[in-house]
Amino acid sequence: MKPKTIASCRIVVLGVLIFVSFTVAWAEEMTLPREKLIALFPNAQNFKERKADLPPEKVTSIEEDIGTKLQPDTLKPTFYIAYKDNKPMGLALFLSVKGPNGAISGGVGLDMTGKVVKVEVHKHNEAVGIADETFLKQFSEKGVEDKFKIGEDIEPVAGEQAASQAVALMPKKTLAISYALFLKRPDPPEEDVAETYEPEDLKEVMMMMKDEYDLIRAYFQSGKNSDKATAIKAAKQLQKYTRFIADFEPPKNPNDTEGYTYFQKKFDDAIREFAQRLETEGISETTQKQWREIVELVNTTHLRFSVEEIDLDEDLN
Template structure:
């Protein structure tokens, strides 16, 4: 079955691979029913544009987030939408997340900006029924520079607005929620050092070429894609195939930083294919390193190619000739 799948004509496959990973649904959520352009610009004023990124929270991820927060996620938080600010040089600058928290007098709605290092650059509060002290610059600026290791608790690393400790803790939950959800979904935490063990020097990561747009990124991925295909065909160069699979997985993580094509189909099925493809590609890279050619890796690659073909049939309006890239 595998040979029948990957021996099909390759034209259009890599374009669809990039196409459905990068195309992001432009839908609102309970926090924002319209494009929040002014609010986004206030958080990242130097951004040239913003790209919307929808995320999927599985029950396991929801449970992990709630455990770390020590609070239940609101229904509005369980279909999170992140906004990626893009610089003039077409590079991501961080992310913005609109979140809310339950205060003593009602819901407090706000937003948080994080930079590429996972540090808070701004906390904004919009709708609330609390004292205006919680929206003052002096109170909100204390969150700037905080990260995932901060407690975000009054009495520890947060100074309450005068006489409003409960409301201050509610506001502090907004950046904490943003950080916990971002790290659960996208970011990687550094392991805490074990003083009982002698640290081993880390091998330097391979430097990846930078792509200015989707077309360039597709061109970077094509060669690695066919290295894996040739490995299954000819059963040679396992090391090259492993390296190619790892690079594909790394490229896949950055696809959604770019603006999606104009004719992207915004459907639940589209998001499902996008998320499933990304997860399967990462698992395949790990399995290929451990097992090489096996029934499991053949099945994983079959699944990846099938997903790409499904996306092509459902969401691509025309076939792209890869020979032109």
């Protein structure tokens, strides 16, 4: 059976979703905690306040995520969206957690991909080290998949295990609340055939490439936006399969290794540029031209290195 091609790339997209689950409209007049916000997002030009309501079922899932009960004051969290050039850069949440010597309050900034930008501790009755940048910078870049566990992925402040764990709960809570409300969790990684693939011969590689080729061709024929993502993935997969071509000798002109390498490289470059353009432009004059050139290049390659005549547009199934 022919292996199925499964594409792998995916990015956590926050942009559009950021607004979806909010239940309350913009506050007209706001008194923003500007200094604290600037400390989290120094490059932001403005901030907007958004209030959210956590429905009971979300509260349960967040509590499961963080392994502790949510404080009543977090049930109606107020978020601040940071903007630069009218584009959202991320969000901030101010919250407090229970430390061994009382409440610890602070702020957490997340970027648009759901990663922690910064954690700040504002008020506390613990050792000074827990508000120190050396300790706090460990949280940056961490995301919803991280544990935020002292001794595992977080080094505690010396002698301050419990207070350090309490501070680590701030970004963990912020992430859990943000994801429950409006961030999309990354999909589980899909198996990428090209990563583990060990083709038996060149014909097998070509059959895999033909599957991807057909997806791109279908997109150009239909012009449907719904086929675009599939075509982009297919172009990236095509590029991945190119690296297997070098493992096999062509049946025709096997001694022309220089020429064979030249065509592989040319195809690799062309398909990479095409994949990038397709992502930004979809079907455009440029991508149509690039695709025509790729098809021509492949036809020339086949004429030179394949004994059999190959019609790329022929249905092989």
